[in-house]
Amino acid sequence: MSTQQTLSIIKPDAVAKNAIGGVLHMIESAGLRVVATKMVAMSKFQAEGFYAVHSERPFFGELTDFMSSGCVVVSVLEGDNAIQRYRDLMGPTNSNEAPEGTIRAKYGTDIQANAVHGSDSPESAATEIPFFFSAHELRGLNHG
Numbered sequence: 001m002s003t004q005q006t007l008s009i010i011k012p013d014a015v016a017k018n019a020i021g022g023v024l025h026m027i028e029s030a031g032l033r034v035v036a037t038k039m040v041a042m043s044k045f046q047a048e049g050f051y052a053v054h055s056e057r058p059f060f061g062e063l064t065d066f067m068s069s070g071c072v073v074v075s076v077l078e079g080d081n082a083i084q085r086y087r088d089l090m091g092p093t094n095s096n097e098a099p100e101g102t103i104r105a106k107y108g109t110d111i112q113a114n115a116v117h118g119s120d121s122p123e124s125a126a127t128e129i130p131f132f133f134s135a136h137e138l139r140g141l142n143h144g
């Protein structure tokens with residue numbers, strides 16, 4: 001195992017449910033460290049850029065409307081094997097299929113409003129982290 005960073009987004013549905021603290025508590029309780037975090041309101045254009053890999057999918061319009069419908073909380077999480085560990089903590093895409101103990105089981109509603117995003121690979125993390133965080137904002141890493 002090696003130390004990795006992954007991008008987390010607390011999506012507008014979870015922010016609307018007052019679950020920012022609840023999600024961050026689950027992240028920290030799982031032993032992942034929050035090394036950068038902020039609230040942002042994504043424009044439709046930013047959401048389309050972030051989810052460009054899904055631009056041909058039938059749900060792309062809905063997804064980018066949803067992601068730009070309210071504020072989100074973006075964070076960089078760090079830890080051993082952080083990418084897979086966070087995916088496991090999130091649970092599957094469809095919240096209705098998420099096992100107990102996962103973030104999506106607790107705070108998600110369905111396949112779209114599923115509370116959180118997490119990078120799915122080192123390659124995704126390497127593009128998703130700088131999408132939201134400048135080098136300046138990431139400077140303090142590894143000093144926690």
Ligand code: ADP
Pocket residue numbers: 054059062063092093111112113114116117118120
């Ligand atoms: P994940 O977030 O689990 O990596 P995907 O990358 O496949 O899932 O999809 C990105 C996001 O698009 C999902 O988190 C969800 O919000 C939305 N989504 C995925 N599949 C569907 C679908 N069939 N209908 C509506 N929205 C979807």
Ligand code: MG
Pocket residue numbers: 120
């Ligand atoms: Mg994905």
